Amino acid sequence: METPRNLVVLGAGTAGTMVVNSLRRRLPAPWRITVVEQHDTHDYQPGYLFLPFGAIAPEQVRRRTRGLVHDGIDLVRAGVERVDTAEHEVHLADGRVLPYDQLVIATGTTPRPDQTQGTLGPQWHREVGEFYTYEGALALRDRLETFTGGRLVVHITELPIKCPVAPLEFTFLADDWLRRRGLRERTELVFVTPLDGAFTKPVASRALGGLLAEKGITVEADFMVEHIDQERRVLVSYDEREVAYDQLVTVPVNMGADFVAVSGLGDELNYVPVDRHTFLADGLDDVFALGDASNIPTSKAGSVAHFSVEVFTENFLEHIAGRPMTHVFDGHANCFVESGHGKALLLDFNYDTEPLTGTFPFPVVGPLTLLGESRANHLGKLAFRHLYWNALLPGRPLGLRPQMSMAGKHPA
Known part of the structure; x- marks a missing residue:
C-alpha cells in the first residue's frame, strides 16, 4: 500500500x-x-x-x-x-x-482598524463605519437609516485592499440612495483616497473620476491618513490636512x-x-x-x-508528478463596478494591460460593456452571486479562459 x-x-x-x-x-x-x-x-x-x-x-x-x-x-x-x-x-x-x-x-x-490610531474609538461602527465585514455592514445599515444629511465621507486608508473598486461602488450607491430618499441636496459626498486619482489604472481612473465629477462627488486625493480624531470628527493626514465628516465610512488597512x-x-x-x-x-x-x-x-x-x-x-x-509547471497566470482580473441607478461598469485587465473600452466576453455583441455604464453590467453583477454559490465554489467550469483575451477590446 x-x-x-x-x-x-x-x-x-x-x-x-x-x-x-x-x-x-x-x-x-x-x-x-x-x-x-x-x-x-x-x-x-x-x-x-x-x-x-x-x-x-x-x-x-x-x-x-x-x-x-x-x-x-x-x-x-x-x-x-x-x-x-x-x-x-x-x-x-x-x-x-x-x-x-x-x-x-x-x-x-482582513481589515485591521487597529492599525490606524483613533479608528477603534467609542464611535467605531457608529459615526465611524465600515462595510468590509458582515457585522460592520449591518451596523452601517442601521446608521444610514437615521442619516438625514451632512458630510458623508468615504475613505481608503491604504492599499492594497480587498476588492479595490468597492469604496468607489459604495460612493456611487450612496449617491443613488441619497437621491431616492431626497437627501442628496442636503449631503456633501467626499471620496478620500491615498491615490492621485479615482483608481490605480490611468484609463479606468479617468473614466471613474469623470463619473465622480458628474455626480458632484468631491475627491480628496493623495491623502495618507495619520489618525482619526473621533472627538472632532476629522481625518488627519501625515501632512496635517484635515477632512471633516458627519458620517465616516472608512476602509481600514488590510493585512x-x-x-x-x-x-x-x-x-x-x-x-x-x-x-x-x-x-x-x-x-x-x-x-x-x-x-x-x-x-x-x-x-x-x-x-x-x-x-x-x-x-x-x-x-x-x-x-x-515531478514535472515542470507549464501554465502561466497573467494577472487576469475582471470586476463589475456598481455606479448607481441600476447600472454598472466592467473592468477587465491583467499584469500588462490596463482596463480598456470595448465589449465582453465577445466582440461587438458583448453583451457586457467595458468601461461604460450599462444595465447589462448591473444584471451581471447581481447574477454573479448565483454563480458564486452554485458554480464557482463547487469547482465547476464557467467557460471563461483564465488568461485575458484582447477580443472586443479597443486598444488605448
Missing part, C-alpha cells in the same frame, strides 16, 4: 474552497486533502456592499462552511498558530499538528493572517511572496499561496482567485 500524501489547505474562503473542490476529483491516490478553517460560516463578501442600503438580505450572503466543501475532504475547524516549513508541519491553535507534503495558504486578507508573520512567510503586510505566475512561495517547493493571501501585483478580488485557481490546479498536478 502506498504511503498517504497530504495536501493541507489553510483557509476555506473563496480560493481555498475552490482549490479543494477542484482537486478532489483530480488528485490521484494516495493523496488526501485537508482544509483548515476556524469559521463555521462562509460569506459572499461582494454582498457586503449592498447590505448597508438594504438591497440584499443578510441571509443571502452567508452559508455554512461544511455544506460548501465536497465529501471526501477533511474539514478541520481550528485556527492556525504557525507553519514550520523545516518540519513540514502546521501547528494549530488548539495544539494539534498537521503534517503536509504540499501546503496551500489561502487565508485571505494577511498573523500566523504568516509568525512563520516567517510574509512581507510587512503578512502577504506571502510568491512567483506571480505559479503562486509557488519564494524559496520553497512545497508551499503555495492563493487568492488574497499572496503578494501578486493585481487586484485582491474573487475573479483573480477564480482565474488563478484554474491555473494553479493544472500546475499543481504537474508539480506533484
Whole structure:
C-alpha cells in the first residue's frame, strides 16, 4: 500500500474552497486533502456592499462552511498558530499538528482598524463605519437609516485592499440612495483616497473620476491618513490636512493572517511572496499561496482567485508528478463596478494591460460593456452571486479562459 500524501489547505474562503473542490476529483491516490478553517460560516463578501442600503438580505450572503466543501475532504475547524516549513508541519491553535507534503495558504486578507490610531474609538461602527465585514455592514445599515444629511465621507486608508473598486461602488450607491430618499441636496459626498486619482489604472481612473465629477462627488486625493480624531470628527493626514465628516465610512488597512508573520512567510503586510505566475512561495517547493493571501501585483478580488485557481490546479498536478509547471497566470482580473441607478461598469485587465473600452466576453455583441455604464453590467453583477454559490465554489467550469483575451477590446 502506498504511503498517504497530504495536501493541507489553510483557509476555506473563496480560493481555498475552490482549490479543494477542484482537486478532489483530480488528485490521484494516495493523496488526501485537508482544509483548515476556524469559521463555521462562509460569506459572499461582494454582498457586503449592498447590505448597508438594504438591497440584499443578510441571509443571502452567508452559508455554512461544511455544506460548501465536497465529501471526501477533511474539514478541520481550528485556527492556525504557525507553519514550520523545516518540519513540514502546521501547528494549530488548539495544539494539534498537521503534517503536509504540499501546503496551500489561502487565508485571505482582513481589515485591521487597529492599525490606524483613533479608528477603534467609542464611535467605531457608529459615526465611524465600515462595510468590509458582515457585522460592520449591518451596523452601517442601521446608521444610514437615521442619516438625514451632512458630510458623508468615504475613505481608503491604504492599499492594497480587498476588492479595490468597492469604496468607489459604495460612493456611487450612496449617491443613488441619497437621491431616492431626497437627501442628496442636503449631503456633501467626499471620496478620500491615498491615490492621485479615482483608481490605480490611468484609463479606468479617468473614466471613474469623470463619473465622480458628474455626480458632484468631491475627491480628496493623495491623502495618507495619520489618525482619526473621533472627538472632532476629522481625518488627519501625515501632512496635517484635515477632512471633516458627519458620517465616516472608512476602509481600514488590510493585512494577511498573523500566523504568516509568525512563520516567517510574509512581507510587512503578512502577504506571502510568491512567483506571480505559479503562486509557488519564494524559496520553497512545497508551499503555495492563493487568492488574497499572496503578494501578486493585481487586484485582491474573487475573479483573480477564480482565474488563478484554474491555473494553479493544472500546475499543481504537474508539480506533484515531478514535472515542470507549464501554465502561466497573467494577472487576469475582471470586476463589475456598481455606479448607481441600476447600472454598472466592467473592468477587465491583467499584469500588462490596463482596463480598456470595448465589449465582453465577445466582440461587438458583448453583451457586457467595458468601461461604460450599462444595465447589462448591473444584471451581471447581481447574477454573479448565483454563480458564486452554485458554480464557482463547487469547482465547476464557467467557460471563461483564465488568461485575458484582447477580443472586443479597443486598444488605448
